[in-house]
Amino acid sequence: MDSAVPIVEMTGISISFPGVKALDGVDFRMFPGEVHSLMGENGAGKSTLIKALTGVYPIDAGSILLAGQPLLVTGPADSQRAGISTVYQEVNLLTNLSVAENILLGREPRRFGGIHWKEMRERAAAILHRLHLDIDPGSLLGSHSLAVQQLVAIARALDVNAKVLILDEPTSSLDVDEVAELFRVITALKREGVAILFVSHFLDQVYEIADRLTVLRNGSLVGEYRTKEILRIELVHKMIGKDIAVLTDLDTKTRNAVAETTTTIPYLAAVGLGRKGSIDPLDFAIAEGEVVGLAGLLGSGRTELARILSGIDKPDTGELKIEGRTQRLRTARMALKRRIAYSSEDRKREGIIEDLTVRDNIVLALQADRGWFRRIPRRRQDELAASYISALGIRPANPEALVRNLSGGNQQKVLLARWLAIAPRLLILDEPTRGIDVGAKAEIQRLVSNLAEEGMSVVYISAELEEVLRLSHRIVVMRDRKKVADLENDDVTVGQVMTLIASGADE
Amino acid sequence: MNTPQDPKNALASPLASRTGSLVHAAVRSRLVWPAVALIALLVTNVVKSPNFLSIRIQDGHLFGSLIDILRNGAPIVLVALGMTLVIATRGIDLSVGAVVAISGAFALSIIGGSDNPNSMGVVLGAVAASLVFALVLGAWNGLLIAVFGIQPIIATLILMTAGRGIAMLITEGQILTVSSAPYKVIGGGYWFALPASIIIAAALFALVAILTRKTALGMLIESVGINPEASRLAGVSSRVIIFMVYTFSAVCAAIAGLMISSNITAADANSAGLWIEMDAILAVVLGGTSLAGGRYSLTGTLIGAFVIQTLTTTVYSIGIAPEITLVFKALVVIAVVLLQAPRTRAGFARLRSRKGPSVPSAPREKAIVR
Amino acid sequence: MKKILGLALTGALLVSMVGCAAGGGDESGGGGDDELIVGFSQVGAESGWRTANTKDIQGAFEEAGIELKFSDAQGKQENQIKAIRSYIQQQVDVIAFSPVVESGWDTVLNEAKDAGIPVVLTDRAVDSEDDTLYESFLGSDFIIEGERAGAWVLEEFADADVVNVVELQGTTGAAPANDRAQGFRDAIAGEDKFEIIASQTGDFTRAGGKQVMEAFLKSNPDIDLVYAHNDDMGLGAIEAIEAAGLVPGTDIKIVTVDAVKDGMQALADGKINFIVECSPLLGAQLVDIVTTLHDGGSVEKRIVTEETTFTQEQAIEALPDRQY
Structure with missing residues (x-):
């Protein structure tokens, strides 16, 4: 031809x-x-x-x-x-x-x-x-x-x-x-x-x-x-452009981490948390250093739960405890103050500030937390940007490039950097790998497991069940605004989760 | 292929590692045409009267057309300064003209009603009272917009309509003429041989430039203007920011109002600051800040404001017939706006960067602007 | 806005009331024959002059015991037309108004004519070809004002060889601006020594007058006389002249029109040299016209306001009693 x-x-x-x-x-x-x-x-x-x-x-x-x-x-x-x-x-x-x-x-x-x-x-x-x-x-x-x-x-x-x-x-x-x-x-x-x-x-x-x-x-x-x-x-x-071994390496590493997880007092625990028209009252808990996967179809309540946990939407019922103390998170700002960060699935509308630079986007949440008056010194901003650009492999590696000119995967990494910059105790990632390619996906997954090892709690939401299973210590399955299962991830298969999502047979 | 004056290609060069300063160059390049317009207007004046640019010392202070432009432009600069920050947050403030009228009327009514209009204490008190009044008016705008979520154009329209009425109530429909030497200084007096109004405007401009750069205010304002929702989720207190810019805009307008009334030693509730909101918006737009919010340029606004003021002065000094004054002004503004339109700039960029069109070309602004 | 709404509501209410009255066969109208009711629509409250005008008219009618329905058009013709229509519906006995603009009045004036309500124009004219649409136009003759200013200039500069005049015009296109420019030019036309070297609009405002004068002073070194179409612009020009290190009234002579209090003060202080009065005090004359019309009498089509001119001495004398 x-x-x-x-x-x-x-x-x-x-x-x-x-x-x-x-x-x-x-x-x-x-x-x-x-x-x-x-x-x-x-x-x-x-x-x-x-x-x-x-x-x-x-x-x-x-x-x-x-x-x-x-x-x-x-x-x-x-x-x-x-x-x-x-x-x-x-x-x-x-x-x-x-x-x-x-x-x-x-x-x-x-x-x-x-x-x-x-x-x-x-x-x-x-x-x-x-x-x-x-x-x-x-x-x-x-x-x-x-x-x-x-x-x-x-x-x-x-x-x-x-x-x-x-x-x-x-x-x-x-x-x-x-x-x-x-x-x-x-x-x-x-x-x-x-x-x-x-x-x-x-x-x-x-x-x-x-x-x-x-x-x-x-x-x-x-x-x-x-x-x-x-x-x-x-x-x-x-x-x-790099060795394919990193992909397989990740797989074994995370699986190992599962075994080490111990059940201590949860970092965050919610009892009867619900919001009308959004999710039915449910219990949810996550321990320090734990990765909890949220599985479910679009509209099952997985994003809705994440938004309530991160203060964006207010719950009508229930109680939220962080490290044993009752907290009311009425705004995203309050949640961020408690070091709870939510990375939205809607990167364009709820994530990036496209006309600002990579550096501005990375320091945004940290700066917002400090308030408008106490600007992060420029040198510190440059350090932050440079370290995240190299740690996450953001391309182009130019802190002054406008985020709008970056590809979707790199925009996602910039967002991750923004949340990581505030050193979150709980990081909620909603579809962090959607629409991005294999390499970036692997990098983000590896990052998540590393962060968890360092003690960060991570709620991981993804439509790709394989991904959820590979990363999570525990899996919460949502269906029709209800929590239908809460499984320890030992030898859970995609088929099992799929069945739960489809019918909720276990409960 | 790449010529140095083509900002797009210069930026794209792999050698451009220090892109920070080059991005600034690109922003500034939007200011090329307003700056050219400003220079062209000045040149026109010099051709008409060769000593237009001359400045002499008169009674111990500087005197000349340029000084007039700076002094008469000061109120527009101030109002446009506040307007720039408002527009950067995707807003607009139509009430500035009314605030100009109110602040002048309020200050002069206090001074006029006092026993000793020439007392410095009375004048300072009146100025302070006016600024506080403006703070309240700006806070009102901010409240409607940031807290109640009313669209800025509607929210500020309320004060725009009611404001002149308030000013008329204060002056009882008269032009309040009050002669007060200390008050006269603000708009008509001199410090260090320079008109006080220029110094006041320059100081406020510098203050805002420093404040937005040395604090995170500038970045947060742009962030809110570009994507309010994403900013909120990142923990930015958009309400506080929006509230602040409207309050600040009103204070700027109030200072402009004090200047205007001081300049003529009278408060004219009807004509003080009439249409100044339009001049200010025009100055901001000429300066390259988009009405869609986001990135803004204070320097651009400054140039824009002086283009407008120089245009007015030019009309007077080169003797354009009153009947065609507005048409003349409109033509100059259209020319500048067209020349700095993304499409036109892209056209110029192509002309400069390509000898012959070897490849098809499409509107460049899609890549750069949207 | 509220005011307009109020008027509209009143109008609507009255329509229904009139409807009832008509049903009862009473054709004489709501106003009654003995009780005189006048509807007056003012341009707005755009200047001290206008406020004085309003106060004088309201005062004169109150004194004469005639009911005056007053409305403020806030500078908008549509408001004024609404107000006049509402007066027609209320069947007032006489309608008086100061038109916001010159044109576009035929329809509403015809409605008044059909309703048999006489109309009196005050202060400003309309450009209708059909002069039966109104009974009388009471107001200043702006051309005469310009001529009076010109006449004083001729006398003042009788011995001069060359006189460089700059003119601060009123709002471009406004009748007083056009006519004051015309009258002045007519008056000085005979003498070649007068040259109007610059003419620009200052929008009848002090700030405008000051800015224009500043520019004039820079581009024209030898100005002998400023002719300002109103006192406010003249007052602005004074500030510009003083800032240029010159003495207003001496180095540069100033003649203005209006004779409001601030202008008279400047005249008394010698900063203005001569003021042609344009009196806002139309109240008494308007009351006369209205009563004559109501009693079935006829009035002159054009009645010029009783006005004078002021020199410095006259200003000092008149100043203590000046109300506006």
Whole structure:
């Protein structure tokens, strides 16, 4: 297939943002009828490369050829007209409009100055048929599952006769069957000769669907490979650029730590803690140096419990004791004063201050605790920032870079640094590894187990059960706003927890 | 490829390890056009009357057009100073004009009602009373916004509307003329050969610059302005910060009000500080601080305020017909605002950094600003 | 705002009351024939002059025992139109008002005409082509004021060779600003020695007058005379002149219009040289007009306020009794 002419050929692409060299002389090509996966840790430059191709970012150096011609686009609309369509992670569709309207939004067939509804439905139906998607074009988009919405987004992308289709993390919110459905569609499009760029954090999926891989690391090209010619372990190695042994090492280490845990008086204990419409009254306790995993589906009450423990939401009932003394945490500020830190799952809205520097973001909670008048001396700020940047491996290692210019994984590390800077006794981490890559994930997990060894209590919330099981000494399972189980983590299996989440059979 | 004057590329250079100062350079680069406008206005004046920039000693104090600009600009600088911090928290304070009117009226009514308007004690008492009154008014704004969560534009509109009424009540609808030598100093007098109002404004400006930099106030204000929710979760007392900026804004406006009334030795409840809120907001925006809150630039505000004042003085001194004065002012403001718009700046950056468009180019502001 | 709301509510209430009265077949109106009721809509309370004007009118009507319904338009035409409509609904006997602006009055004035209520304009005119819409316009003639200022200047500078004049204009576009500029220019037109070297608006305020004068003093070294469209701007100019190390009234002569108390004080102190009066005391004349109209008599279409001019001596004499 290498003899074929590439449809997209990007050569020597460089892009810089203030304080960050996002891409440095990267080459990338795509062939018709091929699925190409862009691989790399967060911050490797995947999104930037895609945005360069779709005209969102102008490039500082290099050239982009589309079907042999220089690509001259000044924005996503332009690139779409040139035949490059993109479906983003978050579906940017209007759930209150019909499927047909969503597919043809902005390109509605017109007649007599009005919209030609009949033709619109027919055209939409034809595209849906092409995707073997059996839904009524007139139905409301919002009435369909997220997976179907995702496919509608693809249908919308295809309506413009896309030669190149970019799928950015399309599977992150889909279940197994839905992924299969999506892959069936991708395979069909591949046969039609569409070049598909597939970005995903799930290695299994990449190995299932991709023909070719391009690996980026820190804005530079590592290499381009045929999927069948590269082993997974090699790929991960190339992506994170360090020895894969750290990953396995972590596993044994934490498991060992479990055995050492002793049941002393809990650091924090809650009795009958509840909040109307949020969680039903429950008991919760965590000992010093203990990692408690909170498992449960979205909306099961896991985040809600975390918000109450960290003073953000006020409980209606129950009592909270910290080291045996009754405390009332009415605000996040009060909880922070008691050295309880909560790292929100919503990194963008409730986490980073994107227009401030890495340094400002790291010292923020510590500074807020000291009050506005007693500024942390600049030298101390620099020390703090530098030590966390190196300890957590924040990239770029520039304390004065704006956090908005960092990748998701690095933003997450900055947030961790912010909470660690106040030396918390209890650290509540809500989905700290969501949307970040293997390497960063491993680093954060290792950090958590180290912190616990040093005596910090950690509440760990994650949708990934394997992760929860690997890290936690104890697992609290939530379902329908209730605590359904509280298990010591010795030989608990994913299957057991899954059953609890699904049915709560034990209680 | 990279030219030194292109801040974006300069920053991106891998050699730029000390990016801190360079980030500042980028911030300052937003001030290029307002600064150019300021210089252009001054040059226009010099062309019209060559001795425009000359400053001579008159009765032991400095005298000249530049001094006039600084002195008459002082109230705008003060009001804009408070406004900058308010806007940085994503807020706006429409009530400053009313506070200007109230403080002048209040101080002069106290001085006028006293037995000895020329007594320093009376004047200091009146000034203190005015500032305390303003503190209360600012606290009222702060209370509505920080505690009751009313939108700043609505909350301050209340005082904007009611404030002039309060000032009219104080002056009983008259222009209060009170001749008091010590009071006259604030807006019309001289210290060390310089107009006192310039020294007062400069001192307050320096105080704010130092206070926001040497304490964590500046960072916390920006933090609250950029992401209030995340700031709250990080333990920042946003309420305290917001309350403080509105109170401070009112105090700044009050000092401006004292200056304006002192300058004409009269309190004019109707026209004192009329539209000054708009001038102040304009000064802040010209200075490169976004109305969406977040990062702010005090230096920018200072330049913005003087652009506005110099524009007014220019209109008078180059003899623009009164009928077209407003149009002239609008044209200058539009020119500056357009030139410093992200899109325009990106265009200039491209012109400078690229000899020929070898690659497609898209709006740069997406990468830098949003 | 409350005031407007109150008015609107009163209006609404009265509409229903009038409705009832009409149903009863009584066409004579709510006001009754013997009891005279006048509705007056003031521009606002934007200056000392205006406040004096309001007080004088209220006082004169109280003294004459005539009921006066007073409303303050706060500088907004829409408020004024609302007030006039409410007066029409209340069926007052005469409506008087000082228009906020010159144009846009035809509709509401026609409504008054249809309702048979005579309208008197005070202080400011309207630009309606149909002059049957109002009975009379009582107020100063701003052109004459300008001419009087000009006449004094001609006399004062009779022996001079060249006279450099700077003008501090009122709010751009306002009738007094336009007319005072016009009258003054007409008066000095015959003599070439007068040159208006700079003219700029000071918005009728002291701060405006001071800032403009400061700039004038820097860009024009040889100013002989300041003509200010009102006392306040003149007072501002005095401060600017003093700051420049010159003596107002001596080095630079000043002539202004209005004759409010602060201006008269400056005139008495010799800092202003001459003031043309623009009297806010319209009350007595307005009462006369209203009673004449009510008794079925007719009045002149244009009645000029009784006004004078003041020199320093006259100012010293008049000052103790000056109320505004």
